[in-house]
Amino acid sequence: MSEIMLCLISWVSAQGRGIALRGDAFRQRRICKTTRLQFIAPMSASQTTNAPRDHEGDVEREFSLLKQKCVPCSSKELRPMTEGVAKTLLSQIPEWELLEIDGKLQLQRRWKLKNFMKGLEFFKNIADVAESEGHHPDLHLVGWNNVIVNIFTHSTGGLTENDFILAAKISALDCKELMRKSIPKAPAVES
Numbered sequence: 001m002s003e004i005m006l007c008l009i010s011w012v013s014a015q016g017r018g019i020a021l022r023g024d025a026f027r028q029r030r031i032c033k034t035t036r037l038q039f040i041a042p043m044s045a046s047q048t049t050n051a052p053r054d055h056e057g058d059v060e061r062e063f064s065l066l067k068q069k070c071v072p073c074s075s076k077e078l079r080p081m082t083e084g085v086a087k088t089l090l091s092q093i094p095e096w097e098l099l100e101i102d103g104k105l106q107l108q109r110r111w112k113l114k115n116f117m118k119g120l121e122f123f124k125n126i127a128d129v130a131e132s133e134g135h136h137p138d139l140h141l142v143g144w145n146n147v148i149v150n151i152f153t154h155s156t157g158g159l160t161e162n163d164f165i166l167a168a169k170i171s172a173l174d175c176k177e178l179m180r181k182s183i184p185k186a187p188a189v190e191s
């Protein structure tokens with residue numbers, strides 16, 4: 001079997017893995033972060049995002065999202081980005097996942113909180129960031145202490161830099177005291 005066919009099969013199988021949130025009407029597809037071969041259409045001029053570019057005109061990979069400010073979602077130059085650009089920016093926010101939900105690319109991150117009230121307190125911290133950026137996430141508090149945050153730009157129906165800026169600023173919140181301590185896994189017992 002040719003190399004191309006092998007790559008195609010591994011790419012398709014990597015994309016095929018999907019999960020559905022329990023009880024959610026929509027199907028979501030986790031886009032494998034480590035897809036070795038990206039059959040993603042190159043970023044066309046009309047799909048470029050407002051990411052800064054280096055002197056060769058390439059999207060700068062290392063610009064800091066935390067130093068950026070969200071632009072108004074009504075601005076005309078805001079375009080949904082391609083999956084390839086999204087995967088490049090994802091390296092700046094490694095705790096987040098890139099999902100496709102109902103055909104829309106979204107960012108998602110999950111936290112386990114100490115209890116329900118800490119979950120609401122965490123929501124308030126996130127809301128303060130969102131209000132200061134004028135850009136807002138979808139907040140879910142499920143199973144009393146599990147917070148799931150999804151982010152995408154509703155006005156474009158896809159991902160823009162705003163979503164990555166917001167995600168980076170949410171990740172930068174110092175809310176450790178609200179989080180449930182992760183129980184260290186017992187070392188594997190030698191059989």
Ligand SMILES: C[C@H](O)[C@H](O)[C@H]1CNC2=NC(N)=NC(=O)C2=N1
Pocket residue numbers: 072073074134135136137151152153154155156
């Ligand atoms: C008028 C207001 O600024 C806009 O409607 C903003 C509010 N927050 C937003 N947040 C997100 N995620 N997407 C939007 O399109 C959006 N639009």
